[in-house]
Amino acid sequence: MNPEAIAVVIPAHNEESLLPRALAAVNAAARHPALAGLQVMTVVAADACGDDTAKVAGAAGAGVLYLGSRNPGKARAAAAQHALAALGTPASATWIASTDADSAVPPDWLAFQLDQARAGWDAVVGTVTVTQWPPVRRLADRYHEVYYASRPPHGALWRHPHVHGANLGVAAEAYQEAGGFPALPVGEDHALVRTLERNGHRVLRTPDCPVETSSRLRPRAAGGFGDRLAQLAAEEGALH
Numbered sequence: 001m002n003p004e005a006i007a008v009v010i011p012a013h014n015e016e017s018l019l020p021r022a023l024a025a026v027n028a029a030a031r032h033p034a035l036a037g038l039q040v041m042t043v044v045a046a047d048a049c050g051d052d053t054a055k056v057a058g059a060a061g062a063g064v065l066y067l068g069s070r071n072p073g074k075a076r077a078a079a080a081q082h083a084l085a086a087l088g089t090p091a092s093a094t095w096i097a098s099t100d101a102d103s104a105v106p107p108d109w110l111a112f113q114l115d116q117a118r119a120g121w122d123a124v125v126g127t128v129t130v131t132q133w134p135p136v137r138r139l140a141d142r143y144h145e146v147y148y149a150s151r152p153p154h155g156a157l158w159r160h161p162h163v164h165g166a167n168l169g170v171a172a173e174a175y176q177e178a179g180g181f182p183a184l185p186v187g188e189d190h191a192l193v194r195t196l197e198r199n200g201h202r203v204l205r206t207p208d209c210p211v212e213t214s215s216r217l218r219p220r221a222a223g224g225f226g227d228r229l230a231q232l233a234a235e236e237g238a239l240h
Contacts, residue, residue: 001171003117004093005039006030006110007083010062011075011165012044015101016051018214019044023060025104034111043083044101045075053101072224073188076165077181084172094172098189102214103128103166112209113169122174122201125193126167127160128213128225136233139215143232151207159205164225165189167211174201186224 008026012019023042030040044057048070057064065082067075080096087094095117099105116124127147133140151158168189178195181188197203216226 001092001095001117001120001173003038003095003114003171005041005087005089006035006095006097006114007080007087007172008040008042008097008099008110009076009079009083010042010044010057010099010101011047011072011079012049012053012057012101013047013070013072013075014049014051014053016049016053016056018102019053019056020060021104022099022101023057023062025106025109026099027060028107029105029110032108032111034108034114038114039087039089040110041083041087043079043086045079045082047071047075069183071183071185072165073181073184073186073191076188077183080175080180091172091176096170096172096175098165098168098170099211100164100166100213102216104212105167106209106211109167109209109211116169116204116206117171120202121204122171123193123196123203124169125160125163125203125205126169127162127207127210128164128166129210130215130229131212133215134233139229139233142235143229146232158207160207161205163190163193164211164213166213166225167209168193170196174199177201 026042043063045065046054047067054064113124182191
């Protein structure tokens with residue numbers, strides 16, 4: 001496909017502290033020269049927020065949706081639906097890029113996904129990195145042992161097993177054919193990717209262009225990446 005527009009979707013629940021960094025990173029990625037001439041729209045789904053998440057999003061130039069579902073799947077899907085309607089471009093010419101409010105995408109994130117879309121991939125499933133760790137002994141080492149356990153040696157191609165809503169891209173047409181993000185409280189990203197793969201769409205699992213994400217041990221979404229970090233931290237605490 002040759003995208004004419006990109007919709008960036010971000011679910012957020014009480015993220016006034018971390019959202020400015022996330023949106024600054026997305027805005028920088030949207031200014032990449034490779035995106036010249038493309039429409040880029042960012043939509044933040046402010047879900048059951050009791051803080052200034054929506055105000056922060058609007059100040060950064062993002063579109064804002066107000067939800068009360070406290071459901072990341074519903075929020076991510078609502079943001080995608082809103083962005084696709086607002087852009088008005090055909091689904092066959094629109095790309096959806098998903099990230100999280102506690103994450104910071106690299107400057108070439110959208111350009112990288114655009115390249116993969118033009119190469120014929122229907123979806124790009126990326127990895128995440130953590131650069132600021134909580135003071136838990138060996139947590140970073142333990143995390144890397146587990147996260148990269150399946151990576152082959154000697155720089156061989158790694159079709160990693162991970163799925164992160166913080167680093168996910170999908171052609172709008174394939175997204176709609178798969179039914180979009182399901183209304184799940186956790187794992188909506190995994191469910192979408194499973195459906196895409198089951199339906200025979202071309203899904204690229206790549207460690208290239210990772211997204212930096214938070215290492216907080218009390219995450220907003222239960223059962224996701226943060227909870228896995230908390231579990232590893234608890235294990236390390238028990239071991240030492």
